[in-house]
Amino acid sequence: MSDHICSAGCNHFSHLNDPDLQAEFAEARHSLRSNIGGTKVSGKAGTGGVTQRPLPSKKEGENVKHYYIPANKDTVHWGYFSKSMDPLVKLDSGDYATIEAVTHHSFDDYERMIQGDAGVESIFHWDKDSKAIDRRGAGPMDHPAGAGGGMGVHVCTGPVYVNGAEPGDVLEVRIIDTMQRPSSNPDYRGKSFGVNVAANWGLQYNNLITEPKQREVITVYEVDATSQQTFAKAVYNYRWTPQTDPSGRVHPTIDYPGIPVNRSLITPNYDVLKGYEIPVRPHFGMVTVAPAEADIVSSNPPSYTGGNFDNWRTGKGATCFFPVSVAGAMFSIGDPHASQGDAELCGTAIECSLTGLFQFILHKKADLPGTKLYGLDYPLLETASELIVHGFSSPNYLQEFAGAEDPTALIKGSLDTAMTDAFNKTRRFFMDTRNLSEDEAISLISISVDFGVTQVVDGNWGVHAIIRKDIFPK
Amino acid sequence: MSDHICSAGCNHFSHLNDPDLQAEFAEARHSLRSNIGGTKVSGKAGTGGVTQRPLPSKKEGENVKHYYIPANKDTVHWGYFSKSMDPLVKLDSGDYATIEAVTHHSFDDYERMIQGDAGVESIFHWDKDSKAIDRRGAGPMDHPAGAGGGMGVHVCTGPVYVNGAEPGDVLEVRIIDTMQRPSSNPDYRGKSFGVNVAANWGLQYNNLITEPKQREVITVYEVDATSQQTFAKAVYNYRWTPQTDPSGRVHPTIDYPGIPVNRSLITPNYDVLKGYEIPVRPHFGMVTVAPAEADIVSSNPPSYTGGNFDNWRTGKGATCFFPVSVAGAMFSIGDPHASQGDAELCGTAIECSLTGLFQFILHKKADLPGTKLYGLDYPLLETASELIVHGFSSPNYLQEFAGAEDPTALIKGSLDTAMTDAFNKTRRFFMDTRNLSEDEAISLISISVDFGVTQVVDGNWGVHAIIRKDIFPK
Numbered sequence: 001m002s003d004h005i006c007s008a009g010c011n012h013f014s015h016l017n018d019p020d021l022q023a024e025f026a027e028a029r030h031s032l033r034s035n036i037g038g039t040k041v042s043g044k045a046g047t048g049g050v051t052q053r054p055l056p057s058k059k060e061g062e063n064v065k066h067y068y069i070p071a072n073k074d075t076v077h078w079g080y081f082s083k084s085m086d087p088l089v090k091l092d093s094g095d096y097a098t099i100e101a102v103t104h105h106s107f108d109d110y111e112r113m114i115q116g117d118a119g120v121e122s123i124f125h126w127d128k129d130s131k132a133i134d135r136r137g138a139g140p141m142d143h144p145a146g147a148g149g150g151m152g153v154h155v156c157t158g159p160v161y162v163n164g165a166e167p168g169d170v171l172e173v174r175i176i177d178t179m180q181r182p183s184s185n186p187d188y189r190g191k192s193f194g195v196n197v198a199a200n201w202g203l204q205y206n207n208l209i210t211e212p213k214q215r216e217v218i219t220v221y222e223v224d225a226t227s228q229q230t231f232a233k234a235v236y237n238y239r240w241t242p243q244t245d246p247s248g249r250v251h252p253t254i255d256y257p258g259i260p261v262n263r264s265l266i267t268p269n270y271d272v273l274k275g276y277e278i279p280v281r282p283h284f285g286m287v288t289v290a291p292a293e294a295d296i297v298s299s300n301p302p303s304y305t306g307g308n309f310d311n312w313r314t315g316k317g318a319t320c321f322f323p324v325s326v327a328g329a330m331f332s333i334g335d336p337h338a339s340q341g342d343a344e345l346c347g348t349a350i351e352c353s354l355t356g357l358f359q360f361i362l363h364k365k366a367d368l369p370g371t372k373l374y375g376l377d378y379p380l381l382e383t384a385s386e387l388i389v390h391g392f393s394s395p396n397y398l399q400e401f402a403g404a405e406d407p408t409a410l411i412k413g414s415l416d417t418a419m420t421d422a423f424n425k426t427r428r429f430f431m432d433t434r435n436l437s438e439d440e441a442i443s444l445i446s447i448s449v450d451f452g453v454t455q456v457v458d459g460n461w462g463v464h465a466i467i468r469k470d471i472f473p474k
Numbered sequence: 475m476s477d478h479i480c481s482a483g484c485n486h487f488s489h490l491n492d493p494d495l496q497a498e499f500a501e502a503r504h505s506l507r508s509n510i511g512g513t514k515v516s517g518k519a520g521t522g523g524v525t526q527r528p529l530p531s532k533k534e535g536e537n538v539k540h541y542y543i544p545a546n547k548d549t550v551h552w553g554y555f556s557k558s559m560d561p562l563v564k565l566d567s568g569d570y571a572t573i574e575a576v577t578h579h580s581f582d583d584y585e586r587m588i589q590g591d592a593g594v595e596s597i598f599h600w601d602k603d604s605k606a607i608d609r610r611g612a613g614p615m616d617h618p619a620g621a622g623g624g625m626g627v628h629v630c631t632g633p634v635y636v637n638g639a640e641p642g643d644v645l646e647v648r649i650i651d652t653m654q655r656p657s658s659n660p661d662y663r664g665k666s667f668g669v670n671v672a673a674n675w676g677l678q679y680n681n682l683i684t685e686p687k688q689r690e691v692i693t694v695y696e697v698d699a700t701s702q703q704t705f706a707k708a709v710y711n712y713r714w715t716p717q718t719d720p721s722g723r724v725h726p727t728i729d730y731p732g733i734p735v736n737r738s739l740i741t742p743n744y745d746v747l748k749g750y751e752i753p754v755r756p757h758f759g760m761v762t763v764a765p766a767e768a769d770i771v772s773s774n775p776p777s778y779t780g781g782n783f784d785n786w787r788t789g790k791g792a793t794c795f796f797p798v799s800v801a802g803a804m805f806s807i808g809d810p811h812a813s814q815g816d817a818e819l820c821g822t823a824i825e826c827s828l829t830g831l832f833q834f835i836l837h838k839k840a841d842l843p844g845t846k847l848y849g850l851d852y853p854l855l856e857t858a859s860e861l862i863v864h865g866f867s868s869p870n871y872l873q874e875f876a877g878a879e880d881p882t883a884l885i886k887g888s889l890d891t892a893m894t895d896a897f898n899k900t901r902r903f904f905m906d907t908r909n910l911s912e913d914e915a916i917s918l919i920s921i922s923v924d925f926g927v928t929q930v931v932d933g934n935w936g937v938h939a940i941i942r943k944d945i946f947p948k
Contacts, residue, residue: 217917
């Protein structure tokens, strides 16, 4: 392990080229790659096969721990966050966890994305006699679409409890590495797959120009599981047709997650995007801590605690900072993506299971003044060269619509309001953490900060502001 | 000259590494740099000192011409475009022009940005007896703010007439090089200056958090004129105070371009952004052909013919493609910038005079089918690695609000409508020029195209879509 421990004010300049840290990251990757390949349930397993494992290190005597959290029916929560859940593991600031994330779209191609993978099979198991994970979403258990109503769709792995984290603190989560989850079907050895779904919640759905209108289309992509190949290729696509789930409910559209797709009812079209190569940007669409405002919260709209903010920059080498809202922070991940464009226009990315190696650093409230984390009330992302501020149409919809039966239904997604929020937060960032006047902050923003469309499909729309770190005084 | 002539379908892959072309560009740059340094009016001058000059070339016998268009009172039009103007020069497809662009904000610091520069002085000349350029904007000549009403603010150099260009054709304009315009004041030798103005049309104006509310602030930036230094630094800022123009009108806000700022009425503050270094991105905020829809049109809102679309990627090495709307295309440039961020949030960039070397290639309508230019009805930008589609709140406001006295007043700037327009155009691009199905186009957009906020301050707001060229089949 490197001796360097990032402080709240750390700009990561000093240690990105630290050979010790690079060696540590290399070892972490090796560990990640040797661990991956389906769910491991051996070792001294806790809930769902969570184990503590050594993180290879040149230095002995370190007190830093590394946990492995596989994804299976006992380690995931589907479509919601909750401060009241039992954590899978309690760890200390500085500890690592390798966490598997599984895409909720796996059943769009059972053969490629579920078959033979014990962990994924355990999550999606659903026949007329039993449904491994009944609640999918934060809605009522008697919802007509199914338990939980699909009001929140993501398979979330977690939560991880960070010892000592309290409301007002900031949790730093470093994404040290990511790996595509390989197909466990021997027919597809060495390959990994994901699906892009042009869904009813996409921007295009009411604005199609060819028939049949209001169709939903699934495109299956192949991604190289060895990470040797840096692009994805389309394999085939098909149109969603009404599907009857094992409980007997008919789903004319994709209105509930994890519906088993009956292959005899769909028509694969293999003449799709021939020759196109989509550069992969593996990342987690959803990284989050739990909010204090409610006991159970939909995973769909992003909010001040993070969640489904769907920024493709949330990948290897990036660091997320979250305002801690509840004891232990209660960190979860989900919505893994092989690639998306800014906007995630049709409602999804290449939805593709992914495993990540994370390190957790807790910053106590008292240490925040004078650092870039002071006043943080949104998920802040940092890369080697950028700080990325996230604005939303409703910055904290749980507070804004407190008391409503379904607060998510009251959010009015708009880029105009998200843009204003991104500006407000960026101005505060410069004024509060860099001691600039409002005039200085506004000029700097106008001439150097790039605003982009994060997503227009998660209910609470997003605009992000990219601050280049090379503008800051050396 | 290189033998290579780009076709409409050219992706520039083949010749970006062409040593002949690189040599040609190097020579062009040398020519540009030796030409720059204030207005040249020597030689066989046409209107305003426009001259034909040799473009250094290793090959003899070429028929390609190079024109030099200085900026002065006789070569600029202020705040409007018009298909009815007399062109400064008529040139052929393949010809080059070096064109000086002057910022309309020069009078915000007379000493640094006007004094001693004959061309710029001639443009801004205004005393109680005479005003060199009376019309500033497309508004009425008896407008209370001044002639033209400032309804359109940019000092535009042009127009250039391209022989043979007709409605339905596409004009390709390659930006081969750019150079900052050096200060002509001996006190500032070797330096170049620009101003950022947090103006009443900026997104922040009605959303300030410190007093006095609704202030306008000018920040003066220094940019290295030799292009050896890649960043800008703030010099000082001041708040706008009511200014009386030489014709006796009082301007409590910046409501008219080129108002001489009385230095005794402002208070410079030199304690501004100490140590901050803003990377320069020299570009032209405004590049355009003239629209057919009206005789005189404000330069403020961008439209399908280009104009003030304010994308900082419109710099050295980029190529613009415009749908030709009138005979000769009638090309102009203006609104030169040293740097802006996506959004241009406070209303302006670092507004800084700039000279560019351009090459013009005409693509005839009959040659467009089967190429990336087919169906083009917006300004398309191309860089070495990207194709950039521009969406606007109103894609063609002149057509949408035809007949209105002031069509610009009817545009409702919104990122939501601009986003939809950018999506519509990008989908059409893939379907019409790449022969993809709508389903293929939508999936490709969602997983690989990045949507960004171009600007929120030009009345007609912009969202751009960045298509990576490396996705295309090789």
